[in-house]
Amino acid sequence: MPSQSNATPTNVDRNAEPVLDALRLALGNEEVLTGASASEKYLKDWSGEKADTLLAVVRPRNTEEVSRVMAACHAQRWPVVPQGGLTGLAGGAVPSGNAVALSLERMSGIIEVDRASATMTVWAGTPLQTIQEAARDAGFFFALDLGARGSCQIGGNIATNAGGNRVIRYGMTRDLVLGLEVVMPDGTVMSMMNKMVKNNAGPDLKHLFIGTEGTMGVISKAVLRLHPGVTGANTALVALTGFDAVVKLLRYAQQRLSGLVSAFEVMWPDYYAAATTAGGIRAPLAAGYPVYVLMDMQGASPDEDAARFESVLEHAFAQGWALDAAVAQSHADAEDFWALRDSIGEMLQAFAPTINFDVSFPISRIGDCVERLRAVMVAQFPDIPAMFFGHVGDGNVHIVVGPVPDDGRKTEHAIEKAFYTVTRDLEGSVSAEHGIGLHKKDWLEYSRNEAEIALIKSVKRAIDPHNIMNPGKILSL
Amino acid sequence: MPSQSNATPTNVDRNAEPVLDALRLALGNEEVLTGASASEKYLKDWSGEKADTLLAVVRPRNTEEVSRVMAACHAQRWPVVPQGGLTGLAGGAVPSGNAVALSLERMSGIIEVDRASATMTVWAGTPLQTIQEAARDAGFFFALDLGARGSCQIGGNIATNAGGNRVIRYGMTRDLVLGLEVVMPDGTVMSMMNKMVKNNAGPDLKHLFIGTEGTMGVISKAVLRLHPGVTGANTALVALTGFDAVVKLLRYAQQRLSGLVSAFEVMWPDYYAAATTAGGIRAPLAAGYPVYVLMDMQGASPDEDAARFESVLEHAFAQGWALDAAVAQSHADAEDFWALRDSIGEMLQAFAPTINFDVSFPISRIGDCVERLRAVMVAQFPDIPAMFFGHVGDGNVHIVVGPVPDDGRKTEHAIEKAFYTVTRDLEGSVSAEHGIGLHKKDWLEYSRNEAEIALIKSVKRAIDPHNIMNPGKILSL
Numbered sequence: 001m002p003s004q005s006n007a008t009p010t011n012v013d014r015n016a017e018p019v020l021d022a023l024r025l026a027l028g029n030e031e032v033l034t035g036a037s038a039s040e041k042y043l044k045d046w047s048g049e050k051a052d053t054l055l056a057v058v059r060p061r062n063t064e065e066v067s068r069v070m071a072a073c074h075a076q077r078w079p080v081v082p083q084g085g086l087t088g089l090a091g092g093a094v095p096s097g098n099a100v101a102l103s104l105e106r107m108s109g110i111i112e113v114d115r116a117s118a119t120m121t122v123w124a125g126t127p128l129q130t131i132q133e134a135a136r137d138a139g140f141f142f143a144l145d146l147g148a149r150g151s152c153q154i155g156g157n158i159a160t161n162a163g164g165n166r167v168i169r170y171g172m173t174r175d176l177v178l179g180l181e182v183v184m185p186d187g188t189v190m191s192m193m194n195k196m197v198k199n200n201a202g203p204d205l206k207h208l209f210i211g212t213e214g215t216m217g218v219i220s221k222a223v224l225r226l227h228p229g230v231t232g233a234n235t236a237l238v239a240l241t242g243f244d245a246v247v248k249l250l251r252y253a254q255q256r257l258s259g260l261v262s263a264f265e266v267m268w269p270d271y272y273a274a275a276t277t278a279g280g281i282r283a284p285l286a287a288g289y290p291v292y293v294l295m296d297m298q299g300a301s302p303d304e305d306a307a308r309f310e311s312v313l314e315h316a317f318a319q320g321w322a323l324d325a326a327v328a329q330s331h332a333d334a335e336d337f338w339a340l341r342d343s344i345g346e347m348l349q350a351f352a353p354t355i356n357f358d359v360s361f362p363i364s365r366i367g368d369c370v371e372r373l374r375a376v377m378v379a380q381f382p383d384i385p386a387m388f389f390g391h392v393g394d395g396n397v398h399i400v401v402g403p404v405p406d407d408g409r410k411t412e413h414a415i416e417k418a419f420y421t422v423t424r425d426l427e428g429s430v431s432a433e434h435g436i437g438l439h440k441k442d443w444l445e446y447s448r449n450e451a452e453i454a455l456i457k458s459v460k461r462a463i464d465p466h467n468i469m470n471p472g473k474i475l476s477l
Numbered sequence: 478m479p480s481q482s483n484a485t486p487t488n489v490d491r492n493a494e495p496v497l498d499a500l501r502l503a504l505g506n507e508e509v510l511t512g513a514s515a516s517e518k519y520l521k522d523w524s525g526e527k528a529d530t531l532l533a534v535v536r537p538r539n540t541e542e543v544s545r546v547m548a549a550c551h552a553q554r555w556p557v558v559p560q561g562g563l564t565g566l567a568g569g570a571v572p573s574g575n576a577v578a579l580s581l582e583r584m585s586g587i588i589e590v591d592r593a594s595a596t597m598t599v600w601a602g603t604p605l606q607t608i609q610e611a612a613r614d615a616g617f618f619f620a621l622d623l624g625a626r627g628s629c630q631i632g633g634n635i636a637t638n639a640g641g642n643r644v645i646r647y648g649m650t651r652d653l654v655l656g657l658e659v660v661m662p663d664g665t666v667m668s669m670m671n672k673m674v675k676n677n678a679g680p681d682l683k684h685l686f687i688g689t690e691g692t693m694g695v696i697s698k699a700v701l702r703l704h705p706g707v708t709g710a711n712t713a714l715v716a717l718t719g720f721d722a723v724v725k726l727l728r729y730a731q732q733r734l735s736g737l738v739s740a741f742e743v744m745w746p747d748y749y750a751a752a753t754t755a756g757g758i759r760a761p762l763a764a765g766y767p768v769y770v771l772m773d774m775q776g777a778s779p780d781e782d783a784a785r786f787e788s789v790l791e792h793a794f795a796q797g798w799a800l801d802a803a804v805a806q807s808h809a810d811a812e813d814f815w816a817l818r819d820s821i822g823e824m825l826q827a828f829a830p831t832i833n834f835d836v837s838f839p840i841s842r843i844g845d846c847v848e849r850l851r852a853v854m855v856a857q858f859p860d861i862p863a864m865f866f867g868h869v870g871d872g873n874v875h876i877v878v879g880p881v882p883d884d885g886r887k888t889e890h891a892i893e894k895a896f897y898t899v900t901r902d903l904e905g906s907v908s909a910e911h912g913i914g915l916h917k918k919d920w921l922e923y924s925r926n927e928a929e930i931a932l933i934k935s936v937k938r939a940i941d942p943h944n945i946m947n948p949g950k951i952l953s954l
Contacts, residue, residue, distance in 0.1 A: 116841035207684035364593035
């Protein structure tokens with residue numbers, strides 16, 4: 001939902017020549033793209049949010065050039081929006097206020113793999129997939145993974161604290177970052193290129209930049225944490241008696257497999273039915289069970305691990321939690337099972353226009369939450385399908401609602417308000433992994449209280465007193 | 478080293494009656510201890526730092542009382558030092574500026590264990606050991622562990638981002654905290670009692686309070702993350718050919734055991750010899766090998782895991798990394814092996830007075846670092862023993878140097894300066910896990926650059942404009 005009440009200054013009536021001159025002086029004439037050469041690409045991301053205008057696109061080649069851009073814009077008090085792969089789902093990289101778009105796309109590449117330290121140092125513009133492959137080539141594993149892996153850039157992943165399927169085992173992007181280099185709003189280069197897991201020499205400043213969606217500075221480099229290489233996975237799809245059984249299986253599997261569960265994806269029957277019909281995916285298990293779990297265990301020795309993995313399923317049947325199960329016998333089987341989750345793209349098209357919720361809850365409340373949200377739909381919007389699924393091992397529930405009638409966003413807003421009200425009541429989060437950006441600004445206060453919002457503003461003002469750093473994202477000052 | 482140049486105002490000449498009146502009004506007369514009733518205990522911690530004076534000790538019983546204390550001191554611009562178990566090793570909880578000591582000792586206890594969500598909610602004054610035991614009773618594992626477990630409090634662990642032996646697998650305290658309740662310097666109660674692993678609804682504010690040593694607010698409650706229960710461990714002591722072999726064993730074991738290595742402690746021969754002589758510990762392996770590793774693998778099924786664990790050792794011999802090894806055959810064996818590391822208390826007494834370094838380095842540089850530091854000792858301080866050991870899996874090296882001659886800290890300062898200069902050259906940290914407090918203030922700039930220090934100050938001023946919240950710790954404004 002675009003924010004009306006929180007609009008930031010548009011700057012369209014301001015004389016932009018001084019800032020354009022300063023940028024050309026800083027980077028050279030050719031490097032400051034305006035008009036038609038600042039193409040459509042830089043106006044939008046994957047969220048559906050789109051800007052009408054931007055002042056210019058700059059594509060610095062190194063940290064020094066980023067610093068010059070920021071210093072120029074700081075001197076002219078002109079807004080800057082940092083841009084990575086533009087795959088965000090909350091509009092965090094969409095220009096606002098006729099901003100200068102600072103694209104990191106030319107600052108791409110792996111600077112160093114330090115095998116002894118299990119770290120990789122990269123430029124912020126490096127695509128995630130490049131990093132995953134370089135880690136694998138070095139015998140390690142970079143644990144972040146999400147659908148946009150080929151297009152998204154690590155700087156954007158860090159700025160949005162990206163999540164994905166493996167958070168249950170390896171944590172969010174925040175947990176995979178050891179060090180950062182950041183260019184501050186005034187152009188100061190701040191090097192915090194720490195390589196150590198243990199470093200308590202004063203406050204850990206990198207958390208001011210991770211997950212703050214480019215509102216505090218421009219991430220230019222990062223030191224990433226690598227995990228031990230994995231050689232394979234054990235995968236199963238399990239039908240269960242209900243959400244209580246899901247939680248019991250989760251806790252038992254985590255204990256029996258010593259925390260090696262690397263994905264625990266739950267699909268409610270509405271989602272499962274849609275994936276196997278609209279999504280066109282082969283159904284490994286019959287439709288209509290109360291709930292389904294797709295479980296992965298990643299290890300260094302899948303053959304040795306298989307017996308332990310299967311003993312978890314045996315236990316689930318013996319306890320009466322499981323009603324049916326399929327264990328992948330091959331990599332192709334596992335890919336088929338995962339296609340159920342990965343078919344979300346096709347499903348979004350089949351049910352378009354959709355509202356895509358990305359909420360999280362204490363795991364103990366997810367069963368209650370799904371029942372309440374479903375009751376909202378039945379009572380108030382009985383003709384609109386809603387499909388529930390999520391990375392339940394980390395509390396994350398996704399809900400696709402659609403098709404939503406074309407009534408000037410009236411129904412969309414009503415459903416959002418009803419869902420986020422339940423989210424607030426159950427002490428959940430209105431954004432589990434996508435961030436706030438522009439898209440969820442109006443709902444921020446459903447998850448954050450007045451004292452928290454005051455603190456966010458006060459830190460922002462201390463770091464970016466002229467509010468030029470991606471202004472209007474997350475909240476308006 | 479106590480800081481001379483950075484002294485904070487002493488407040489000893491200021492009229493303290495208004496603040497004492499306000500505190501008595503807030504808590505009741507009986508609850509504000511002054512003079513002899515504010516005992517010696519609150520003037521010092523385990524670092525050796527000690528205050529001459531404090532104004533009063535207050536021991537609030539709940540968040541509302543903490544809030545009233547802070548509001549009273551904020552109105553009077555009087556400094557407050559939050560105190561937990563007073564087991565810190567950097568002086569972070571030692572009163573400065575004739576502060577009011579705010580002890581959390583009465584705010585102790587477990588509020589909730591949420592088994593489905595794998596979380597525990599606790600008061601900040603709860604001892605670590607109480608939390609460990611409650612987690613175990615509920616079938617979970619709380620992964621933080623350190624020698625002071627019986628005395629330290631979780632609020633202090635969080636404020637100092639405590640480390641310990643298991644960081645290689647479970648991370649620092651920061652990684653075990655999901656939510657916090659904090660009382661701000663002006664008395665505002667900030668609830669951030671998040672229970673979710675995934676929550677990107679705006680900046681993750683808890684990192685402003687974790688590891689900032691009480692300079693930003695008073696932690697009153699926390700939501701902790703629980704890990705799956707462990708039922709046992711496999712333990713070995715291995716003698717290796719040198720530090721290169723240590724790194725090879727670390728990387729191989731991590732890969733082969735899928736990241737289940739839960740401790741990887743390195744002891745150089747000087748430490749090993751001292752532990753088995755001065756420390757009085759039985760030597761499971763002969764003295765004089767180039768380097769020793771104590772390795773733990775924690776799992777849910779130690780019997781099944783044993784074969785895999787032993788295959789790691791076989792590989793280490795086959796590759797020529799290992800020269801000798803002993804595998805614990807019983808819990809008593811494992812405790813004997815761990816006594817080598819835990820004898821540090823006796824060793825500190827045997828070599829007193831000592832300097833105790835707590836530094837960290839990129840793992841790839843630890844071999845080089847130890848050689849350089851040893852060269853410093855041989856060249857400049859040939860008569861003073863130095864013993865090297867550490868949690869090398871996470872980059873942390875401890876060095877005990879002593880006995881140091883009683884020459885008005887001249888030798889102490891010279892050794893510190895030489896060691897921290899090497900630390901700076903190798904891009905290490907002057908404090909891996911103990912924090913800065915008062916003790917290492919003068920060395921902070923050896924690990925943090927000018928831009929970082931300016932940012933720390935700017936955030937501190939935004940959050941605590943009157944500098945009443947544990948002033949003078951980490952750095953002086």
